[in-house]
Amino acid sequence: MNALSSLKIIPMLLPAALLLILAVMWLPEYQALLDNDSVQAFKTSFIGILLEALPFILAGALLSSLLQVFVPDHIISRWIPKKPIPGILFACVLGIVFPVCECGMIPLVRRLIQKGMPVYVAIVFILSGPILNPVVYGATFMAFRSHPELAYARMGLAFATAFLIGLIVFFTVKKSPMRWSIQREMGDTAHSHTVLGGKLASIFVHTSEEFFEMGKYLLIGCLLTAAIQTFMVRDSLVAIGAQPLGSYLFMMGLAFALSLCSTSDAFVASTFLHAFPAGSLVAFMVFGPMLDFKNAMMLMALFKTKFALYLFFLIFAVVFAGSVVITAWL
Numbered sequence: 001m002n003a004l005s006s007l008k009i010i011p012m013l014l015p016a017a018l019l020l021i022l023a024v025m026w027l028p029e030y031q032a033l034l035d036n037d038s039v040q041a042f043k044t045s046f047i048g049i050l051l052e053a054l055p056f057i058l059a060g061a062l063l064s065s066l067l068q069v070f071v072p073d074h075i076i077s078r079w080i081p082k083k084p085i086p087g088i089l090f091a092c093v094l095g096i097v098f099p100v101c102e103c104g105m106i107p108l109v110r111r112l113i114q115k116g117m118p119v120y121v122a123i124v125f126i127l128s129g130p131i132l133n134p135v136v137y138g139a140t141f142m143a144f145r146s147h148p149e150l151a152y153a154r155m156g157l158a159f160a161t162a163f164l165i166g167l168i169v170f171f172t173v174k175k176s177p178m179r180w181s182i183q184r185e186m187g188d189t190a191h192s193h194t195v196l197g198g199k200l201a202s203i204f205v206h207t208s209e210e211f212f213e214m215g216k217y218l219l220i221g222c223l224l225t226a227a228i229q230t231f232m233v234r235d236s237l238v239a240i241g242a243q244p245l246g247s248y249l250f251m252m253g254l255a256f257a258l259s260l261c262s263t264s265d266a267f268v269a270s271t272f273l274h275a276f277p278a279g280s281l282v283a284f285m286v287f288g289p290m291l292d293f294k295n296a297m298m299l300m301a302l303f304k305t306k307f308a309l310y311l312f313f314l315i316f317a318v319v320f321a322g323s324v325v326i327t328a329w330l
Contacts, residue, residue: 255288
């Protein structure tokens with residue numbers, strides 16, 4: 001894939017941006033529109049989410065490029081156990097070695113798959129990596145200092161969910177779920193590396209390709225997330241959350257909509273400590289890093305639609321059932 005192909009979207013966006021600016025400026029009541037509290041809240045939310053996610057996308061793209069340039073394919077294949085259970089356990093431990101936020105996980109995993117990582121192992125890494133790492137554990141423990149069992153429950157449910165989904169994917173998915181463009185890239189990797197020449201140049205080119213490829217889906221996800229955060233009716237959702245099982249659905253839906261980073265979502269969950277069951281808070285902290293608006297857009301870009309929807313269902317079903325069961329222990 002040509003390095004400039006990822007930049008083709010920019011010339012198309014510039015005229016659209018100019019037309020949008022002119023349309024706003026020429027609206028008869030454009031001052032009232034720009035001063036509207038909801039628009040200001042939308043802009044603040046969008047910029048905040050984007051700035052929070054961009055460093056992790058860049059870090060994931062950079063790690064992906066370093067893997068591409070410096071790590072031979074046979075090394076990755078040699079590291080990963082061949083049997084499913086050791087392979088899944090290996091993927092869970094990878095989160096400690098690569099403590100990458102969910103925003104930067106997709107570019108990294110995409111490169112690992114191209115290097116030979118089995119898809120079921122990659123899925124486990126995507127699900128467990130953003131949670132099963134020391135940074136997230138420390139943040140969760142600090143947010144629930146008076147209830148440390150919630151930090152243990154978060155780690156336990158995340159591990160169990162990733163392990164179970166990894167086994168399900170191993171036994172039920174036999175064909176490659178990667179999009180055709182990604183599979184074609186896997187065949188062109190060696191050629192593009194030799195043509196570019198020079199390891200430093202290769203790192204910059206691969207990083208820019210990964211960043212722009214995932215960045216456009218991140219932008220769409222951030223726009224939708226900011227709109228939901230700004231315009232959703234919170235009072236009605238809280239009323240739904242007061243129902244016995246409604247609290248679990250509410251907290252999981254809130255995690256999907258807010259799209260918080262896994263290192264900060266525990267502090268948001270702690271504000272619901274005395275209003276919702278403890279299991280629903282664990283569901284919020286596990287479901288969000290595994291599946292939120294931004295992550296869903298990037299997963300849809302990486303995997304075929306049918307497999308992505310199958311994965312979304314598995315995440316929802318396992319986290320929901322696990323959080324309900326874990327409430328009895330909490």
